[in-house]
Amino acid sequence: KMKKILSLLLLVLAVYSAQAQNTLGKTDDIGRIALAVMVPDMAENIPAGAKQLLENKMMQIATINGLGAGGMDPRFCIVPMVNVLTKDVTPTAPPMIAMNMEITFYIVDAISQTIFAQSTIAGKGVGQTEDKAFISGIRNVNVRAGQFKGFIESGKTKIIEYYNSKCDAIIKQAQALAGRKSYEEALFNLMSIPDVCRECYDKCMDLSTDIYKEYANYKCTQYLSAARAAWANMDADLAAANLGKITPDMACYNDAVKLTDQITRKMIADGANVWNYKMKRYDDAVETERLIIRAKRDVAVAWAYATYWNNYNYNWGWLYRYR
Numbered sequence: 001k002m003k004k005i006l007s008l009l010l011l012v013l014a015v016y017s018a019q020a021q022n023t024l025g026k027t028d029d030i031g032r033i034a035l036a037v038m039v040p041d042m043a044e045n046i047p048a049g050a051k052q053l054l055e056n057k058m059m060q061i062a063t064i065n066g067l068g069a070g071g072m073d074p075r076f077c078i079v080p081m082v083n084v085l086t087k088d089v090t091p092t093a094p095p096m097i098a099m100n101m102e103i104t105f106y107i108v109d110a111i112s113q114t115i116f117a118q119s120t121i122a123g124k125g126v127g128q129t130e131d132k133a134f135i136s137g138i139r140n141v142n143v144r145a146g147q148f149k150g151f152i153e154s155g156k157t158k159i160i161e162y163y164n165s166k167c168d169a170i171i172k173q174a175q176a177l178a179g180r181k182s183y184e185e186a187l188f189n190l191m192s193i194p195d196v197c198r199e200c201y202d203k204c205m206d207l208s209t210d211i212y213k214e215y216a217n218y219k220c221t222q223y224l225s226a227a228r229a230a231w232a233n234m235d236a237d238l239a240a241a242n243l244g245k246i247t248p249d250m251a252c253y254n255d256a257v258k259l260t261d262q263i264t265r266k267m268i269a270d271g272a273n274v275w276n277y278k279m280k281r282y283d284d285a286v287e288t289e290r291l292i293i294r295a296k297r298d299v300a301v302a303w304a305y306a307t308y309w310n311n312y313n314y315n316w317g318w319l320y321r322y323r
Helices: 002-032 048-064 130-139 146-165 167-179 183-191 198-232 236-243 253-269 285-309
Strands: 076-089 097-109 114-127
Touching: 048 076, 048 130, 048 146, 076 130, 097 130, 097 146, 114 130, 114 146, 146 167, 146 198, 167 183, 167 198, 183 198, 183 285, 198 236, 198 253, 198 285, 236 253
Parallel strands: none
Antiparallel strands: 076 097, 097 114
């Protein structure tokens, strides 16, 4: 009897645990993909005064439905397209401008130029000027409209499906980029995989570590050459600046240590006691792995900022050409 009770209790606990894991899994999924909001300059018909309001509306839609972006990565975005359907002058005193508009929101990958989901809603606005009528129409958008929940969920699902289906191509492209020494772009592509695409994410993280090591060793030879050249000109500070970029995971680290010791001995022999530079050291393998993870992310982010994020240097013609 006691065994039956125990077995039943274990079964209940197992079911509860499975349900909890499923719930947590869904919550984690939402947290792993986030949507930035953008009103591109190519959306020329949107008045300047309406752009911030429209961005706020889109952020509310994303946040209410669990995908509000907390960081600076605008790769996955919500972007709008607004078409004014009718524009009339009301027979009132004073006369007003009445507008009917169609507002379409897109969830996109701005870099791969992929549309994942779209949702269209009607907007109506009235104002003393065209701009004010336009702003009134945007202000009247109900961010809690039921259609937006499906819109966000569909976008998230399509993002996951896209990366799962494109995984082999992304890996091959990253390998090709690394072969051309475009390591930073390769790392960015691999590090951009949402971790809800678990199988693809794991493959890309493994490859990103290999490519980062290639990149690190490639940069190491550059830093070490620059340090040697600086020391040949007796510029210890410039040598130190280059040696400081060499980390223990890099292949030329031991050679860098030897150069550091050589400079130190020379400085001491010449009576200087101000050059106390020491090479970076990692305490253990765990710290090394943790710092490699951080380093490859930093390389990817730096490339993205220089190429895209710093000035949002996207080509939106693919989306707005049919406006």
